[in-house]
Amino acid sequence: MSSQEKTDASQQQLQFAPFSSALDVGFWHKLTQKKLNEYKLDDRPKDIYGYYYNGDPDGLPCRLCLEFNAFDQSETTPPHCYSSRGTLVNFNTLDAFKTCDKKALLDVTAEKLWDDIRQDSAIQDPSLLSRFLLLTFADLKKYHYCYWFAFPALLAPEGIQLIHPPQRLDKDMNQEKIAALEAAYDTASESLGQDPAFFLISTEDERTAVLPLTAWDQITDKSKVIFGYADPCTLDQYPGWPLRNFLCLISCHWASQLEQVTVICFRDRTREACPKCVGWEKNQRNKLGARKVDLSSSMDPTRLAETSVDLNLKLMRWRLMPSLDLDKVSQTRCLLLGSGTLGCNVARCLLGWGVRNITFVDNSTVSYSNPVRQSLFEFEDSLGGGKPKAQTAAEKIQKIFPGVKTKGISLSIPMPGHAVGTSDEAIQQTRESVQRLEELIDEHDVLFLLMDTRESRWLPTVIAGSKRKIVMNAALGFDTYLVLRHGMKPPRDQPPPDQTPSSSSEAVGGAACFTSSINLSHIPGDKLGCYFCNDVVAPGDSTRDRTLDQQCTVSRPGLSMVAAALVVELMVSILQHSQGGYAAAETSAKDSHLTVDLTSPLGLVPHQIRGFLARYHCVLPASICFDKCTACSDIVLVSYERDGFDFLLKVFNEPRFVEDLTGLSQLHQDSELVEILDFSDDETMSSSSQ
Incomplete structure (x- = not known):
């Protein structure tokens, strides 16, 4: 090169090819999960990790890539890629994203970079030289994301003067030296366990060795050192963006020991104080501004739905109720006996709480009068004799949310009270129905009794009581409703919470009996009554000799929605309680129950909710289990567990059998109230709407 050419070259400023961001769709999926489940309202800076590649074909820009594993430091980078540390600031609002002090954020990152260079941190971990900053805002209702990258680069005071124009390595070295350099690089990669991004090339004693930056002091002849770095740029005329900060490190630490720095495509510079910093990426219009990505059409609709349906629940945990255990709710398996007005509304409310496993049971079909009151059915479902309610309800709820x-x-x-008869066919059919119901109750965690007759609730109550399942009851009158949770018998292998069995306790056929004093203002969960505990007659055929309005529950249209919502809310409160189904029920006079200490994150866990729509009023009574109850008393459960179907068959065929068994018949004789008590089957509070 002539002296004139050298002079012209020396007047040129060294220029660098900037980074371009490349964000994989998986990154946005992971950010969405982090925002919903971990970050919530926390907008403090977070550490993330990216990488760049130095083997792209000619013409491709320098790409800094972020994938789904950008939030995990332990993840390794792909082959021939080099890690880069970043800072993520995810804003809660679009206004905050737009109005934040971006210069201040970039300056903070530049200070970290400068500190890493001055304090030798970047020599120990050269990936710190390629820091980046990412600002984001995630609209999780529409799945629109705004983002803006910055790739901070420290500026030399007067720029970097180019003394020799860039040229290919084979024009400056012979093939023997190039081969030696490649072999030395491979050896260093094996020694370090990864390809070095920034390194020293020593040529002492005519031997080529690639060394980490920490080996600088071990090199005797500094004039034999060449600085190298993995360059992501594919352009012949310009080096890539990482060289800028590498030059700053060389200048800060080793400029005083070198008269001349030999590099493959760059030269030294000096700087004492923290230099000024540039680096914000330009947007698609080649302007300094944020970019926007719309993934609403590319994400799988089913997975989008799974994230979206839980949005309200997860937002509740952000600020209102951090202790809410949503997993316990979503994993609860719910069995709905009755797929009519109450069943449809209960199912919808369960979906809202994130329940993912719902089974419908019913034996009727959709009629013309159903769709206007039963929210899962349409007019077409009632044509041609009507579709089966249970299957149709399941299909419709699957359409509402495919993830259920x-x-x-x-x-x-x-x-x-509904006699089976004595024929083998009838008995076998009844036996199969009982077995199927037992299997269903065994497979689920919570049982909802939502049927339209009192007596249809008896068998599920007995089975669930024996299996220690949570039982939720909802029943409607004309303008009254009852929501009730059944008491749960003590576990067979341990006493109930906060109680110990008395010395006279005994277990017969698996049903344990406990005797202890009870505080009537705070009844333990194992002492609470069931749906039948307030009745002193066995359930009978409530549909016989009844007019249409007596066979159907005639109620105000909005009543079922109120009762369905309350029975689901009560179930969730039970699940959130530390003692679950054994949670004690508060009973207090007047409104003093509103001031007692809440024992569940969601508030009280009452035994019963009785509402009166005419007065827009409800009360929270509680009752102790009746020792002569026809459904949950010890004698009934013992007989069921010991004799099984033979016991049930007697109950079905002999109307007075269970009354005689429990001692109710003797109670009637002793109290002389038989004529009055025979009238209790007309009680409107014992029916639910189908």
Whole structure:
């Protein structure tokens, strides 16, 4: 090169090819999960990790890539890629994203970079030289994301003067030296366990060795050192963006020891104080501004739905109720006996709480009068004799949310007072129905009794009581409703919470009996009554000799929605309580129950909610389990567990059998109230709407 050419070259400023961002769709999926489940309202800076590649074909820009594993430091980078550390600032609002002090944020990152260079941190970990900053805003309702990258680069005071124009390595070295350099690089890669991004090339004693930056002091002849770095740029005329900060490190630490720095495509510079910094990426219009990505059409609709349906619940945990255990709710398996007005509304409310496993049971079909009151059915479902309610309800709820695991089962529940008969065929059919119901109750965690007759609730109550399942009851009158949770018998292998069995306790056929004093203002969960505990007659055939308005529950249209919502809310409160189904029920006079200490994150866990729509009023009574109850008393459960179907068959065929068994018949004789008590089957509070 002539002296004139050298002079012209020396007047040129060294220029660098900037980074371009490349964000994989998986990154946005992961950011969405982090925002919903971990970050919530926390907008403090977070550490993230990217990488760049130095083997792209000619013409491609320098890409800094972020994938789904950008939030995990332990993840390794792909082959021939080099890690880069970043800072993520995810804003809660679009206004905050737009109005934040971006210069201040970039300056903070530049200070970190400068500190890493001055304090030798970047020599120990050269990936710190390629820091980046990412600002984001995630609109999780529409799945629109705004983002803006910055790739901070420290500026030399007067720029970097180019003394020799860039040229290919084979024009400056012979093939023997190039081969030696490649072999030395491979050896260093094996020694370090990864390809070095920034390194020293020593040529002492005519031997070529690639060394980490920490080996600088081990090199005797500094004039034999060449600085190298993995360059992501594909342009012949310009080096890539990482060289800028590497030059700053060389200048800060080793400029005083070198008269001349030999590099493959760059030269030294000096700087004492923290230099000024540039680096914000330009947007698609080649302007300094944020970019926007719309993934609403590219994400799988089913997965989008799974994230979106839980949005309200997760937002509740952000600020209002951090202790809410949503996993316990979503994993609860719910069995709905009755797929009519109450069943449809209960299912919808369960979906809202994130329940993912719902089974419908019913034996009827959709009629013309159903769709206007039963929210899962349409007019077409009632044509041609009507579709089966249970299966249709399951299909409709699957359309509402494809992520729910649901099924519908047509099943007739055997009932007391509805004689089975003595034929082998009838008995076998009844036996199969009982077995199927037992299997269903065993497979689920919570049982909802939402049927339209009192007696249809008896068998599920007995089975669930024996299996220690949570039982939720909802029943409607004309303008009154009852929501009730059944008491749960103590576990067979341990006493109930906060109680110990008395010395006289005994277990017969698996049903344990406990005797202890009870505080009537705070009844333990194992002492609470069931749906039948307030009745002193066995359930009978409530549909016989009844007019249409007596066979159907005639109620105000909005009542079922109120009762369905309350029974689901009560179930969730039970699940959130530390003692679950054994949670004690508060009972207090007047409104003093509103001031007691809440024992569940969601508030009180009452035994009953009785509402009166005419007065827009409800009360929270509680009752102790009746020792002569026809459904949950020890003698009934013992007989069921010991004799099984033979016991049930007697109950179905002999109307007075269970009354004689429990001692109710003797109670009637002693109290002389038989004529009055025979009238209790007309009680409107014992029916639910189908």
